Amino acid sequence: KNEVEQSPQNLTAQEGEFITINCSYSVGISALHWLQQHPGGGIVSLFMLSSGKKKHGRLIATINIQEKHSSLHITASHPRDSAVYICAARITQGGSEKLVFGKGTKLTVNP
Amino acid sequence: DAGITQSPRHKVTETGTPVTLRCHQTENHRYMYWYRQDPGHGLRLIHYSYGVKDTDKGEVSDGYSVSRSKTEDFLLTLESATSSQTSVYFCAISESLDRGRVNTEAFFGQGTRLTVV
Numbered sequence: 001k002n003e004v005e006q007s008p009q010n011l012t013a014q015e016g017e018f019i020t021i022n023c024s025y026s027v028g029i030s031a032l033h034w035l036q037q038h039p040g041g042g043i044v045s046l047f048m049l050s051s052g053k054k055k056h057g058r059l060i061a062t063i064n065i066q067e068k069h070s071s072l073h074i075t076a077s078h079p080r081d082s083a084v085y086i087c088a089a090r091i092t093q094g095g096s097e098k099l100v101f102g103k104g105t106k107l108t109v110n111p
Numbered sequence: 112d113a114g115i116t117q118s119p120r121h122k123v124t125e126t127g128t129p130v131t132l133r134c135h136q137t138e139n140h141r142y143m144y145w146y147r148q149d150p151g152h153g154l155r156l157i158h159y160s161y162g163v164k165d166t167d168k169g170e171v172s173d174g175y176s177v178s179r180s181k182t183e184d185f186l187l188t189l190e191s192a193t194s195s196q197t198s199v200y201f202c203a204i205s206e207s208l209d210r211g212r213v214n215t216e217a218f219f220g221q222g223t224r225l226t227v228v
């Protein structure tokens with residue numbers, strides 16, 4: 001079982017809709033990242049969270065450490081938001097850390 | 112943009128040949144990672160490094176080796192390339208959360224598309 005699970009795998013929305021993508025993890029983490037990958041492949045870091053909530057423009061990321069769960073929300077979605085969204089957990093093991101990724105959520109926003 | 116570059120960006124090679132991919136960073140970050148990305152699997156960790164000459168295996172390390180002789184470079188070697196290693200390879204860097212640096216984001220290279228024929 002993957003240590004980081006995302007849902008849904010695919011998501012189609014109409015422009016203007018409120019989007020939620022979920023990420024659950026099964027191990028203790030030091031932080032969680034939300035990433036965006038556009039067609040063409042480049043990966044961009046959107047947020048890094050260790051507690052609470054962060055907001056950047058129309059994007060909001062929340063994390064509940066006790067429940068081992070994080071969500072990425074997009075308000076007033078737009079076709080340019082179409083991308084794959086990936087969560088990645090920073091897992092500490094034996095004094096070092098590694099990034100473990102979910103499989104990604106492919107978001108398509110139609111005009 | 113973070114200073115992280117991968118080379119080459121594209122490569123076609125024959126089965127059985129050795130291949131080395133390079134990841135170079137100018138951020139002085141401690142951690143460097145190699146991932147492969149395949150349809151249906153997402154990003155899977157091959158190897159990672161937590162310092163010069165300190166490396167560890169990820170979940171899909173068979174057939175790959177790595178070396179990190181200096182902070183800025185992390186090399187991924189396919190010892191004898193196979194068709195199953197056709198993939199897109201991403202390098203990533205991050206810094207320790209406990210080093211007190213402001214910038215603890217993770218950054219990614221642009222990817223290397225490797226085709227083994």
